[in-house]
Amino acid sequence: MSATMKDVARRAGVSLITVSRVINETGSVRADTRAKVLAAIEALQYIPNQMASNLRSRQTNTLALLLPTITNAFWTTIARGAEDEAESCGYSLYLCNTDDDAAKEARYLEALLRHRVGGLIVVPTAESGPALRRLVHHELAFVQIHRSIEGIESDIVRGDGYGGALSLTTRLLDTGRRRVAYIGAPLATFTGRERFSGYRDALRREGMPVDPKLIRLGPVGQESGYTFVEQLLADTPRPDAIFIANSRLALGGLRALTAAGLRLQQDIAVASFYDIPALDDYSPFMTTIIQPAYDIGRLGVRRLLKRIASKHDALEEIILPNLALAS
Amino acid sequence: MSATMKDVARRAGVSLITVSRVINETGSVRADTRAKVLAAIEALQYIPNQMASNLRSRQTNTLALLLPTITNAFWTTIARGAEDEAESCGYSLYLCNTDDDAAKEARYLEALLRHRVGGLIVVPTAESGPALRRLVHHELAFVQIHRSIEGIESDIVRGDGYGGALSLTTRLLDTGRRRVAYIGAPLATFTGRERFSGYRDALRREGMPVDPKLIRLGPVGQESGYTFVEQLLADTPRPDAIFIANSRLALGGLRALTAAGLRLQQDIAVASFYDIPALDDYSPFMTTIIQPAYDIGRLGVRRLLKRIASKHDALEEIILPNLALAS
DNA sequence: TTGAAAGCGCTAACAA
DNA sequence: TTGTTAGCGCTTTCAA
Numbered sequence: 151m152s153a154t155m156k157d158v159a160r161r162a163g164v165s166l167i168t169v170s171r172v173i174n175e176t177g178s179v180r181a182d183t184r185a186k187v188l189a190a191i192e193a194l195q196y197i198p199n200q201m202a203s204n205l206r207s208r209q210t211n212t213l214a215l216l217l218p219t220i221t222n223a224f225w226t227t228i229a230r231g232a233e234d235e236a237e238s239c240g241y242s243l244y245l246c247n248t249d250d251d252a253a254k255e256a257r258y259l260e261a262l263l264r265h266r267v268g269g270l271i272v273v274p275t276a277e278s279g280p281a282l283r284r285l286v287h288h289e290l291a292f293v294q295i296h297r298s299i300e301g302i303e304s305d306i307v308r309g310d311g312y313g314g315a316l317s318l319t320t321r322l323l324d325t326g327r328r329r330v331a332y333i334g335a336p337l338a339t340f341t342g343r344e345r346f347s348g349y350r351d352a353l354r355r356e357g358m359p360v361d362p363k364l365i366r367l368g369p370v371g372q373e374s375g376y377t378f379v380e381q382l383l384a385d386t387p388r389p390d391a392i393f394i395a396n397s398r399l400a401l402g403g404l405r406a407l408t409a410a411g412l413r414l415q416q417d418i419a420v421a422s423f424y425d426i427p428a429l430d431d432y433s434p435f436m437t438t439i440i441q442p443a444y445d446i447g448r449l450g451v452r453r454l455l456k457r458i459a460s461k462h463d464a465l466e467e468i469i470l471p472n473l474a475l476a477s
Numbered sequence: 478m479s480a481t482m483k484d485v486a487r488r489a490g491v492s493l494i495t496v497s498r499v500i501n502e503t504g505s506v507r508a509d510t511r512a513k514v515l516a517a518i519e520a521l522q523y524i525p526n527q528m529a530s531n532l533r534s535r536q537t538n539t540l541a542l543l544l545p546t547i548t549n550a551f552w553t554t555i556a557r558g559a560e561d562e563a564e565s566c567g568y569s570l571y572l573c574n575t576d577d578d579a580a581k582e583a584r585y586l587e588a589l590l591r592h593r594v595g596g597l598i599v600v601p602t603a604e605s606g607p608a609l610r611r612l613v614h615h616e617l618a619f620v621q622i623h624r625s626i627e628g629i630e631s632d633i634v635r636g637d638g639y640g641g642a643l644s645l646t647t648r649l650l651d652t653g654r655r656r657v658a659y660i661g662a663p664l665a666t667f668t669g670r671e672r673f674s675g676y677r678d679a680l681r682r683e684g685m686p687v688d689p690k691l692i693r694l695g696p697v698g699q700e701s702g703y704t705f706v707e708q709l710l711a712d713t714p715r716p717d718a719i720f721i722a723n724s725r726l727a728l729g730g731l732r733a734l735t736a737a738g739l740r741l742q743q744d745i746a747v748a749s750f751y752d753i754p755a756l757d758d759y760s761p762f763m764t765t766i767i768q769p770a771y772d773i774g775r776l777g778v779r780r781l782l783k784r785i786a787s788k789h790d791a792l793e794e795i796i797l798p799n800l801a802l803a804s
Numbered sequence: 805t806t807g808a809a810a811g812c813g814c815t816a817a818c819a820a
Numbered sequence: 821t822t823g824t825t826a827g828c829g830c831t832t833t834c835a836a
Contacts, residue, residue, distance in 0.1 A: 152615060154829055165807045170831060178805060197615065200591035201528040202829035206812050212592070214571075220547045220556070229547070229574060233581075242588040244541075244571035247556060254560075261569040264527035265539070288479065288524065428755060481813055492823050497815060507821060529813035533828050 153194040162190035173198055210268040213454065214244045215447075216258060218275050224397070224425035224443050225273075228295065231447025232271055239455055241268070252277040263288060269458050271450040274299045276339060291457045295450040297340040298467075305457055306467040307450045309441040311341055314472045315348025318421040319393050321437050321475065323356055327391035327419050331364040333378045333403060334395030342367065345395040345423075364389055375402025383410055390418060397425040404432045424476070433476065440473040480521040489517035500525055537595040540781065541571045542774075543585060545602050551724070551752035551770050552600075555622065558774025559598055566782055568595070579604040590615060596785050598777040601626045603666055618784045622777040624667040625794075632784055633794040634777045636768040638668055641799045642675025645748040646720050648764050648802065650683050654718035654746055658691040660705045660730060661722030669694065672722040672750075691716055702729025710737055717745060724752040731759045751803070760803065767800040 155173075159166045164183060171177040172187040179187070190196070204210045215232050217225050229245060236243035246262070248255040252275065259281050262270065269291035274282060282302045285292050293305045322330050332349045335342035346367075350360050363385060366378035375398065382389050383406070394400040400422035404414075412418050414435035422429070424438035449468055456463070482500075486493045491510060498504040499514040506514070517523070531537045542559050544552050556572060563570035573589070575582040579602065586608050589597065596618035601609060609629045612619050620632045649657050659676045662669035673694075677687050690712060693705035702725065709716050710733070721727040727749035731741075739745050741762035749756070751765035776795060783790070 156829075166829090167807065167831075168805090171806090174831085176831090180805060183805080195614065197587075197590050199532070199593060199829055200588075201532050201593060202812090203831075204812095205526070205528050205532055205814085206829080206831045208812070208831095219553075220572075221550060221553050223548060226546075226548050226574070230576065233574070233576075237581075237584065242585075242592075245547075245574060247553070247560070247572060249557065249560075254564075257564065258569075260524075261527075263524050265569075266526060266528060287522065483813075493813090494815075494824085495822065498822090501815085503815090505821060510821080526813055529828090530815070531828095532830090533813075533815045535815095535828070 153196045154199070155196070157194055158187065158190045158196050161194060162186045204266065210266055211240055212242045212244065212265070212267045213451065214246055214258075214262050214267050214270050216246045216248055216255065216270060216272045218248055218250045218273050220245070220247045222398070222426050224441070227443035228273075228447035228450075231444035231449075232451045233447075235448040235451040239451070241451075241455070243451070248275070250275055252281070256281055259285065263290060269293075269454045271295055271447070271454055273297060274302075289461075291454060291461070293450050293454045293457065295446050299340075303465060305453045305465050307446055307453055308467075308469060309443075309446060310469050310471055311344040311441075312348045312351075314423060314439045314441070315345040315393070315395060316352050317348075317472075317475055318423075318437055318439055319349045319352035320355070322391040322393060322419055322421050323352060323358075325391075325419060328358075329361075329364060329387060329389040330391040330393060331366070331382050331389035332393050332395065333366045333375065333382075333399050335370050335399075336367045341395070349393055349395070370396050370398055372398055372402030372405070375399035375404075376406045377402075379403040379406035380410075383407075383412075388418075392418065392420050394420065394422040397423055397429060401426065401428055404429075404436075438476050440476070442470040442473055445470050480523045482523070482525070484521055485514065485517045485523050488521060489513040531593065537593055538567060539569045539571065539592070539594045540778065541573055541585075541589050541594050541597050543573045543575055543582065543597060543599045545575055545577045545600050547572070547574045549725075549753050551768070554770035555600075555774035555777075558771035558776075559778045560774075562775040562778040566778070568778075568782070570778070575602070577602055579608070583608055586611065590617060596620075596781045598622055598774070598781055600624060601629075616788075618781060618788070620777050620781045620784065622773050626667070630792060632780045632792055634773055634780055635794075635796060636770075636773060637796050637798055638671040638768075639675045639678075641750060641766045641768070642672040642720070642722060643679050644675075644799075644802055645750075645764055645766055646676045646679035647682070649718040649720060649746055649748050650679060650685075652718075652746060655685075656688075656691060656714060656716040657718040657720060658693070658709050658716035659720050659722065660693045660702065660709075660726050662697050662726075663694045668722070676720055676722070697723050697725055699725055699729030699732070702726035702731075703733045704729075706730040706733035707737075710734075710739070715745075719745065719747050721747065721749040724750055724756060728753065728755055731756075731763075763804065765803050767803070769797040769800055772797050 155166055155169050159169045169187050171179050172184050213236055233243050246258040271293050273296050274294055279299050293307060295307045298306045334345055337343050337346060353360055368374040394403050414420055421437040424440050482493055482496050486496045496514050498506050499511050540563055560570050573585040598620050600623050601621055606626050620634060622634045625633045661672055664670050664673060680687055695701040721730050741747055748764040751767050
């Protein structure tokens, strides 16, 4: 069995509470007493029992980040931002990969509730509603990041998907393109709605109609991106530009363009969000926007810690600007 | 404050321990008593405090998985295998992404030691030695997966990198190739050594020398893969085959081949491990082996749980066969 | 500056 | 089948 605070106290010839004060730097301890305690800790290789501490103090330094997948750089960048912020505030952050599976998410949440973690940063999926309501009911602090579910009262930290979509579409229109197609996630999803609105409003500003024949909505993935572009290319007249509202759709779409022998910019213009390095191969010839993934994670944790500190502050929705509009 | 077991007991008109028995299904409880307790739990929305339980019982149902990065499918597949196995055994698994950073790894381990997690599944990096020795010293159970550090006494679960490298190289030789180049991680790394040995032994079996001019060792990444292939192609006589011992190196290398206008199989043969879907684009024309990532995770957890259950069993090194040799 | 006593929420050990 | 008592390792509260 590992050493306890009691063992340290005995060895240092002081009381339990003095050891506690040295470790947590609460209350004042004379320098020589402190030295004795530290020596005993070192000698016994003592490691405080965090659970006992949490139990008694009713506090915890553990947070968790729930991500729907961890398979691409966008999500891992969010994780990194969250970890760094948590770390610098003295918190541990555990990563829970829900794998886009509502049941898995529910199991993680149950475990996290039982563990009495201090709070959660959550990227909700379309089906997270009930789970999040449960968190509200149990008064477990949480922040939704990147996406949010309507009707859930929580802080939100996310990128400006609307603004990004607006800028990208506008950029395409500014270069004289007139048949700007749209490929994106279904409107049932948060980002799907948000980004489509940006596209729509960019067209509206120019007094242009939204042509349903130019719109393709479907599951996010390279395959559908490929198929959608194939479909659009088969149309006459062919679109002269495509705004692809998601990186993975874009990657698939760009491959379809390559397969069709079309040259970017010259034959057809493409704009998309840029999350994944694989797009590098194409990026000199397309317009991209980078989402502030790192800051979404970082500020998500920061907002969560504020929320934990003062439970009754007004809820905030923090919308972070995109990083840059590149060629 | 959330309800405690005491509240449940009072409401159900039974003692604390009866509630405990109902929740943990330990000891026997009459059906009607059990029903009363369950009703009280439901009414109060009671959620057991896992920390109090762990503290008292000196047990925990929490494990952690330390991964060096989470940016590609290989690692996330390992994570999935580990999660599924942990889940099915009633354990929670927290993911810790060390980001290939020894300091970050050390901080996570410190937090995990303090939290008295039940055990760890670790993918060590070259610098993990001291950290792992610390675990041994504190008697925290752990299993090394995918890689292992010499001199650390622990169970190990990994794929057969040696056998994979041997098969792939042999396959290249069997198709009549005679100048088979090698691109891989430095020999200072576990997989670097292992896979190079497989390559070397495949050549030896054919009575062929290892030609240093055909060997390129360096950091794992697309960039170095690209550069190495460029270098090899500049040599005369040019290699007629390349075994690339890592997927990301392979992806970079294949791009270099494409850029040089060489056709796979016809102009030059390539074999590599296959971890990442991006290789799909090339895979019909190259020989690949898939590592048993999911099972590495799954069996890693399984071995860990056995280790936790019986601390003094002999250490095991489990080497899993590769999944298949394709094309 | 230091300590003694109580108790966080739960379960082990023993008893009825 | 059910309950009582003690205590896991720590921090809070109060006292010196």
